[in-house]
Every structure is written in structure tokens, then in C-alpha cells.
Amino acid sequence: MEITVLKNVLIKNNAIGNDNRSLFNKNKIFVANIISSPGAGKTTLLESTLAYLTSRYRVAVIEGDLYTSRDAKRLQPFNIPIVQINTEGGCHLDARMIHGAVQSLPLDNLDIILIENVGNLVCPASFDLGEDLRILMYAVTEGTDKPQKYANIFAGAEVILVNKVDLADLCHIDLSELVDEVRSVNEKAAIFPISALKQETLVEWQQFFEEKVKAKKNE
């Protein structure tokens, strides 16, 4: 006897993701999920942006890492709440992990939560964490051909930060060709070419981000 089920395999993750989103909305906290392959520059971006953000907003960070708390240590000088999640081999963060992590954050005293996902260009794509903004960071050193190779993760991003543009010439990367490749799988995402090591390249991106944060506060 055949019985129709029609249930999404990610039904449980999505339900917890929605619970997380309700919790964040209730507290008017803007949440960003930063995804990239290993070493694209997620923590460097946090290091470069936190001084500015923490001077204006109450910020917390959730650090996803397979085994270590090295990235969390790098952010300690900012003196903000940081929760470390070690996935112990798991290739992505899921909504349940975030739900657990936020229990130790002062939610009534925060404006922004920045989540650094585990470095991986495949698995994090399928897991809604309850975030407001999904940011894909992509380093030019990874080449121009990856958007179509890793189409799911590129297609699901609302913002694509093309990082390490200072190395573009060295790596023979034509930025306009890279943008065309991104557009072939994602027509809508906001694209910002940046170098996480150089403050002056981050201005436009930071303005965009701040507008999103303010919009949430005023909702």
C-alpha cells in the first residue's frame, strides 16, 4: 500500500529556523549568516568591520568551526559576546545549533548577530538558520568558474562579497567576467568587490549592511 507523504526532508531544520527568526524579530535583532569556502576571509571581514559596528551597535558573534576556537580567539579583543559552536566534523551549521547558541546571548540587549558558518561551499546552502541576510563571501583566488560549479550556494545568497580583490591581477582574474559568472546563477544578489584587509574598500558594503540593520530596528 502506497501512502502519500509530501514532506520536505529539511522540515525540522526549517521549523527551528522559523522559530529562531521569530525570536530575532521579537527582539529586533538583525542576523547575518556568512558563508564561504575555507579561508575566503570571513573572520578577516569580521575583524575589519567589528570596530566600526561595535561603536554604533550592540553586536554578538556566533562562530562555527569544525574543531577549534581559533576564530573566536581572534575576535576576543572586541570584547563582545561570542558563542563558539564546534560541529565536530559536521560541514555546516544548522538551525538547532543556532537555537542552542542563542540561549547564552543577551537577546534583549543586542542589535546584530553575525554568524560565521563552517568554511564550505556546498552544505550550508540547504540550512536556513533563521537569518535575515545570507552573505556569500567569495575570494577571487578561487577563480571565475565556481559560481556555476557551486550553483546552489551562489543562487541562495542575497549578498555576494567578492573578496581579496587586491589579488585579482596576480591571479589573472577579470572581475567583470567573475560578476557575469555570478549573474548567470543569481540575477538579484547585491555584489560588492572588497578586500577585507583594506578598510577603504568596505565603505559601500558597510553602508548597505547598516541600512538593513536600521530597517529592521524601525520595523
Next chain:
Amino acid sequence: MHESSKAQQIIEIVSELMTTDPTLAKKKLTKVTLEMGRPYIVSPDSLEFYFAELIKITPWPCATLSCIESKELGPELIIKSIEVDDLDTQEDLADGNHGTKKCSDQEQCDRER
């Protein structure tokens, strides 16, 4: 890794259905059909492999997973349907083992598959 956690999630969803729906109380699970859209987010072969391994420790160790492509879906995984049979014997029912006993050896499983 990725496929194994997806296989585990599929098993959790169908197990919940099998154990909470009263009309399925006297049935055993034989097949799960999963619809996948392109681009695939998992490899169908690998998912079927992990399902076959992980289902062994459930009350329905002979159940199989069949992945089919759906043109309507995007990069999603939808459990389309399950197939169930009547439990084999009164003995199975009395033991509350939902068919485990009959399927517990590999040869029996292979015959059923």
C-alpha cells in the same frame, strides 16, 4: 557525511509517521520514495547507500529508499510517499517487533528487496 545526515533525517521523519499514525500500527515500512529537483543537493546513490545502512537499526531494516527526479522541484528533497505492508505474522505483532525478526538477516532482506 552530508548524505548520511540527510538519510538520518529521512528516517526520523518516516519513523515519526510510522509510530504516530494509528492506521500504520500494524504495518511495516517497505519503501520510501524521495523526489529530488535539479541541481541536486545530494548524490542519490550515496543517499540510498546511507539509508540502507541506517535503516538497519530501525524496526524496518529491509525498507529501501528510491530517489526519483522531479522536473517541478528546485534543489529540494521531498519525501513523496512511503510503501507499507501488513506485518507478517501474529508472532511479529505479539513481539511488537514490526517485522524486525523476519528481516534481521541479510539474506532475508536481499530477498525482500
